[in-house]
Amino acid sequence: MKTPLSWIKEYVDVPADVTTDELTHRLTLTGLKLEGIDSPGAQITGPLVIGRVLTKEPEPQKNGKTINWCTVDVGDANGTGEPQGIVCGAHNFEPGDLVVCVLPGGVLPGGFAISARKTYGHVSAGMICSARELGLGEDHDGIIVLPADAGQPGDDVRAVLGLDEEIIEFEINPDRAYALSLRGIAREVAVSVDGATNFRDPALRETPAADDQGHPVVVEDAAGCPVFVARTVSGFDPSVATPDHIVQRITAAGMRSVSLAVDITNYVMLETGRPIHGYDADKVQGALVVRRGRAGESMTTLDGARRTLSTEDLVIADDSGIIGLGGVMGGETTEMSETTTRILVESAHWDPVSMFRTGKRHKITSEAGKRNERGVDPTICEAAADRVVELLVEHGGGVAEPGVTVVGTPPPAPAITVAGDLAARVSGLDISEERAVEALRAVGCEVTGTGTLSVVPPPWRPDLTDPQDTTEEVIRLVGYDTIPSILPKAPGGRGLTRTQQLRRRAGRTMAGEGYVEVISFPFVGQADLDALGLDADDARRNLLGLSNPLNSEAPSMTTTLLPGLLKAAARNVGHGTTSVALFETATVTLPGGDGPAPILPVDRRPTDEELAALTGALPAQPLHLGLVACGEYEADGWWGEGRAVAWSDAVHAVRSVADAFGLTLEVRAASVAPWHPGRCAALLLDGDVVGHAGELHPRVCAGLGLPERSVAAEVDLDALIAAAVHLRPAPAFSSYPVAKEDVALLVGADVPAASVEAALREGAGELLESIRLFDVYTGDQVEAGHKSLAYALRFRATDRTLNEGEASAARDAAVARAAELTGAVQR
Known part of the structure; x- marks a missing residue:
């Protein structure tokens, strides 16, 4: 909301020594955030x-x-x-x-x-x-x-x-629609700025009584339109130019000057907050009828668009058909023009929910709709219409016709019961009941009672509906800046939970491996899963939909972290980053549960059965770890050549996290989208698959804009945390020398190296300190369908130096066990 400072001061007296910065600072503290201060002549210099x-x-x-x-x-x-x-x-x-x-x-x-x-x-x-x-x-x-x-x-x-005029722009929260007007801003100045007095309400005026001589109006939907006021001005001169001060003010507010009649309706809307619409009265045929749209009806709005109406739209019709979308935009057939001499002024109160839905349905954004959908004072329809008539007569030479039509009455505001000391208990400030009552009355509330207060909000504050709302009003006027900052004392003997500590351990391990943490939106659409190349029956396509998604292209909760990670990596690559390594730890959502979630009461603590029913209705949300990397794994330089990222690096990163948890993952070949079928590994913990890692499929890389041979991994971090060794004992070190033994085993080509390694570990016994696969060979010297695996075995005892016979015996036992379990033959 933009407004000239002089216009604000027209409705409230501000002490001369209060600067604009001081005024806007105080308003910011009470909820009207300053966006900027500008001047129309700021860019004009010289004579x-x-x-x-x-x-x-x-x-x-x-x-x-x-x-x-x-x-x-x-x-x-x-x-x-x-x-x-x-x-x-x-x-x-x-x-x-x-x-x-x-x-x-x-x-x-x-x-x-x-x-x-x-x-x-x-x-x-x-x-x-x-x-x-x-x-x-x-x-x-x-x-x-x-x-x-x-x-x-x-x-x-x-x-x-007015080029030296200071134009103040405020950020208005959606629940404070009253501040989309000079009336609302001036009232805020009066209650927020020290020394500001004498608030003059522009909507407070004597208005002529309703009679039966006005233009006929029929309201068929009183819930959608509780109040409708109509006035008529005849003899208007459409050739008269808008006065300069009105043009300057509506231009400063960010609106365009159109014509005198239109400018006056906009001026009064800015002044009072009440949207007004004017019709060419000579084009209106018969009574105005307020009703819902009917199937198949359409109309052309003022912007020239032909719109098909919904049965939920509130419309205004006459004998010729639809002439306006109530509270959103008028129709082309009754538009005021350069020949209009009789103006029918409409000032009506509309249901905010209907206004919002109509505007969204037809993709219409207007200043009137913005106010109506947020809630406007329903008691000032007559005053706003009278103000428009007054200005049309004053500046356009018209004559106010005696007829005044008023249909309906403003809906009453319900009383709110609130404890007099609630604001003090919530804020921790010493706010007496008398101070709370004073603050509520300052913002327009009617307050009665002591101890337990009965608060009736003012009609321009539809956002005040419960005790916490009234408490916020008290605290913001007392001053958010006066609330002390007191940190709660942590209870002794507590701290991070086991899960929190292990999750941090995973993050530190990934950072140590050179990965940077990112946070992605947890929303996806089927197109995102198409980009991963998932089959139609892939379980990851079973998504939990959102009833009100932020983006129509991502209307569901994700079942995998890869879409967000791959997009983040592609964005970085697109900005010129040649090597990227990202990771994320976040929950995914797996549809399930025992039916819809129950609506629990708010006036008491839910029972154990109600909490159990709520928990049972929730979908599973396991914590996953995902990573993506592309480009160089090791940079080249004077020290030597670099190395590109390989699929094994993704496997290694996940195994590093498992190792930090005291776990060992088994690696097996797999074929799962979005990985390359020949470079994909399944990661197993105690025989159960907990994730996958490897090189992304070339089509996935091309479709997402990633470099070829990019790698990724995703693992169920909850499963690793559940099995993790939380407090790992310090490792024992032996001061005795190591005994080195190397073995080369011939196995079938389909036998996983991890299975051979596990068999060697089992057979070697407690003297085995480490085992490492250092060579894989297939060639002329190896029988077809087989491969040679060479392992480096290291043996050490904690209490003695091993002799040659002990090391050889341990080696032979390891080879024998590998032969028994995997069919290995020593070369």
């Missing part, structure tokens, strides 16, 4: 003065254009006192008129520098300005003609045009 046109000589040009060669009195502003010669292409002025002149040396918005230059056969020393050239509006058909009493030639014109 900008009032000029009086002395002569105007039209000169037709060869291109068919006629320019005016003018002499303009600019007083002493040009340093000589002599008239200034200026070429002007506009024609909406005459000799004797006061105009706005920028002289050589001035700079207009956009960095447009003004100098004396020869054009159309004359030296033009300056420019006579239009509203667009000064950044005051879109009007470029003519220059600005000032009132006769604007000042003397040579006077600075900034104050006259």
Whole structure:
């Protein structure tokens, strides 16, 4: 919401010593966050003065254009006192008129520098300005003609045009629709700024009583439109220009000046917060009828779009059909134009939920809809309509017809029961009941009772519905900045849980492996799973849908971390990062549960049975660890050549986490999307598959924009945590020398190396300190269908030096066990 400071001060008196920064700081503390302070003339420098046109000589040009060669009195502003010669292409002025002149040396918005230059056969020393050239509006058909009493030639014109005006922009929360008006902002100033007094409510005015002479209105849906007011102005002159002060104010608020009638309705909406609509009364046929849309109906709105209506849309119709989407946008058939002389003014209160749904359904965003869908004061419809009529009569020469139509009554605000000391208990501040009552009355509430208060919110505050809302009002006026910052004391003997400690251990291990942690949105669509190449029957395609997704392309909770990780990696690659290594620990959502979740009561603690039913309805949400890497695993340099990321690096990263948990993962070949079928490993813990790792399929890399041979892994971290050794004993070290034994075993090509290693460990016994696969060979010296695996075995005792016979015996036992379990033959 943008508003000139002078407009705010028109409705509330602010002490002269309160600066704009102090005023906006205080409003920010109470909920109206400052977005910025600007000035229309901030980009204009140099001499900008009032000029009086002395002569105007039209000169037709060869291109068919006629320019005016003018002499303009600019007083002493040009340093000589002599008239200034200026070429002007506009024609909406005459000799004797006061105009706005920028002289050589001035700079207009956009960095447009003004100098004396020869054009159309004359030296033009300056420019006579239009509203667009000064950044005051879109009007470029003519220059600005000032009132006769604007000042003397040579006077600075900034104050006259409001160019020095400070424009304050506030960020308005959706629940504070009342602040989308000068009425609401001025009231906030009155209750927030020390010394601000005498709030003058622009919606507080005497209005004529309703009678039966007004335009007939029938409201068929009173719930959707509780109040409808109609007034008529006749004899309006559509050729009258909008007064400059109104144009300046609505332009400063970010709206465009259209015509006097439209500008007045917008002006009153900004002033009071109540959206107003005007019809060309001569185009309205019969009574106005407020109802819901009917199947098959359509209309053309003011933006020229043809819209098919829903049976949930609130519409306004006459004998000719639909003429408006109630509270959102009017219709083209009854639009006010340059020939409108009778104006039917509508001021109605609409159901906010219907307004929001209609605007979203038809993709219409309007200033009126923005206010109506957030909730507007229903009690000021008559006052707002009367204010519009007053301005149409004052500036447009019209006459207010005697008829006044008022249908319906504003819905009453329900009373809220709240403890008088609730604000003190919630905030920890010493807020007495008297101070709480004072604050609530300051924002417009009616408060009765002591100890237990009965609070009736004001009609412009539909956001106040429960005791916590009223408590927030009290605390924000007392001052959020006065709430002490007191940290709770941690109870002794507690700290991070086992799961939290292990999760951090996993993060530290991944960071140590060179991976950077990211956080992705947990939302996906079927297109994301298509990009992974998942089969139609893949369990990961069974998604839990969201009833109100943030993005229609990602309407479900994810069952895998890979879509978010791969997108993050592709984004980094697209920005020029050649080597990427990312990881994420987050939950995935697996649909299931025992039916819909029950709605639990809020006035008591749920029973154990109710909590069990709620827990049973929740889907499984296991914690996963995912990673992706591409580019170089080791950079090259003076120390030697680098190495590209390989599928084994993904396996190694996950096994490093398992090792940090005191676990050993078994690795087997697998074929699972989105991995390359020949470079994919299944990761097993105690015989159960807990994840997969390997090189991504080339089609997946190409589709997502990742480099070829990128790698990824995903593992069930909950399963690893459940089996983890939480407190690992310190390792024992032997001071005795190691005995080295190497063995080469011939096994079938389909036998996993991990199975052979496990058999060797089992057979070697307690003397085995480490085992490492250092060579895999297939070739002419190995029988077809077989492979040779070479292992380095290291034996050591804690109490003695092993002799050759002990090391050999342990080696032979290991080979024998491998032969028994895997069919291995020693080469």
